[in-house]
Amino acid sequence: MTINKNISTKEVVLEIKDLYKSFGDNHVLNGFSLKLHQGENLVIMGKSGSGKSVMIKCLVGLMEADSGTISIMDKDITKLTQEALDILRADIGFLFQGSALYDSMTVRENLEFPLRRHSKKMGDHINTTELVVEALENVGLADAIDLMPSELSGGMKRRVALARTLILKPKVILYDEPTSGLDPITSKEIIILMQEIQKKYRTASLIITHDVDCARVISDKMILLIDGTDYAIGTFKELSASNDPKIKAFFKQDL
Ligand SMILES: Nc1ncnc2c1ncn2[C@@H]1O[C@H](COP(=O)(O)OP(=O)(O)OP(=O)(O)O)[C@@H](O)[C@H]1O
Numbered sequence: 001m002t003i004n005k006n007i008s009t010k011e012v013v014l015e016i017k018d019l020y021k022s023f024g025d026n027h028v029l030n031g032f033s034l035k036l037h038q039g040e041n042l043v044i045m046g047k048s049g050s051g052k053s054v055m056i057k058c059l060v061g062l063m064e065a066d067s068g069t070i071s072i073m074d075k076d077i078t079k080l081t082q083e084a085l086d087i088l089r090a091d092i093g094f095l096f097q098g099s100a101l102y103d104s105m106t107v108r109e110n111l112e113f114p115l116r117r118h119s120k121k122m123g124d125h126i127n128t129t130e131l132v133v134e135a136l137e138n139v140g141l142a143d144a145i146d147l148m149p150s151e152l153s154g155g156m157k158r159r160v161a162l163a164r165t166l167i168l169k170p171k172v173i174l175y176d177e178p179t180s181g182l183d184p185i186t187s188k189e190i191i192i193l194m195q196e197i198q199k200k201y202r203t204a205s206l207i208i209t210h211d212v213d214c215a216r217v218i219s220d221k222m223i224l225l226i227d228g229t230d231y232a233i234g235t236f237k238e239l240s241a242s243n244d245p246k247i248k249a250f251f252k253q254d255l
C-alpha cells in the first residue's frame with residue numbers, strides 16, 4: 001500500500017527493486033523495494049524477525065539475495081568488479097546492530113581501521129590522527145581516544161561506532177537499530193547526534209529500527225516491512241493515522 005507516492009525530485013542514491021531472500025522454507029523477503037534520495041532520512045520499521053537485517057546485509061554484500069536488483073549511486077552492485085565494489089563501499093557507512101567494535105583495539109585503532117582499508121579513497125597522505133580526532137569530536141568523545149572498548153559505556157560504544165562510520169565521510173549511512181539496548185535518554189542523545197551529522201554532512205540515511213520514538217523524530221519518510229514486502233510507505237504522520245490494522249499495530253504496541 002503506497003500512502004505517499006514517491007515523487008521526490010532529488011537524486012536517488014540507493015534503490016532496491018523486488019528483493020527476494022529465503023532460507024529454506026522461510027521466505028523472509030518477498031519482493032521488497034525502496035528508494036533513498038539524497039539528504040533523506042528513510043526509516044524502515046518491521047517486527048523482530050521480519051527481515052530488516054537480512055535486507056541490509058544484502059545491501060552491503062554480506063548476504064546474497066535470491067533475486068532482485070540493488071543499485072547504489074546508479075550502479076547495479078551485482079554487476080560490479082570487486083575493486084569497483086570496494087570503491088563504492090567507501091561511500092556507504094554501515095552502523096551494525098550492536099556496536100561491533102574490535103575489542104582488542106583502542107578507540108584510535110578502531111577508527112584507523114577503515115582509513116587503512118579504504119586508503120584509495122582517502123589518499124596516501126592523510127593525517128590519520130587529525131581525522132580520528134575530528135571524527136571523535138563529532139560524537140563528543142575526543143577524550144576517549146586511548147581507551148579500550150571494555151572501558152566504554154554502551155552509549156559511548158555506539159558513539160565510537162558512529163565515529164568509525166563517519167571517518168570515511170560516507171554519502172550514505174545505513175543504521176541497523178542505532179538505539180537498541182540503550183536507555184531512553186542515551187537513545188535520545190544518539191538520535192540527536194544522527195540528526196546533527198546528517199545536517200553537517202548532508203548524508204542520506206537508511207535507518208532500521210523498531211523504536212517508534214526514533215522513527216517519529218528522525219524520519220522524513222518511512223517504509224513498513226511487513227510479510228517481506230514494502231507494505232506501506234509514507235511520513236510518520238501519515239502512517240500513524242492509518243486505519244489498516246497491520247499498520248496500526250506498529251504504532252500501538254511495543255514491537
Ligand atoms: N544466516 C541465516 N540463516 C538462516 N536464517 C536466517 C539467517 N539470517 C536471518 N535468518 C532468518 O531470517 C529472518 C529475518 O531475520 P532478521 O535478522 O533480518 O530479522 P530482523 O527484522 O532484523 O529482526 P530484529 O528486529 O530482531 O533485529 C529470521 O527468521 C531469521 O531466523
Ligand SMILES: [Mg+2]
Nearest residue numbers: 052053054097
Ligand atoms: Mg535485525
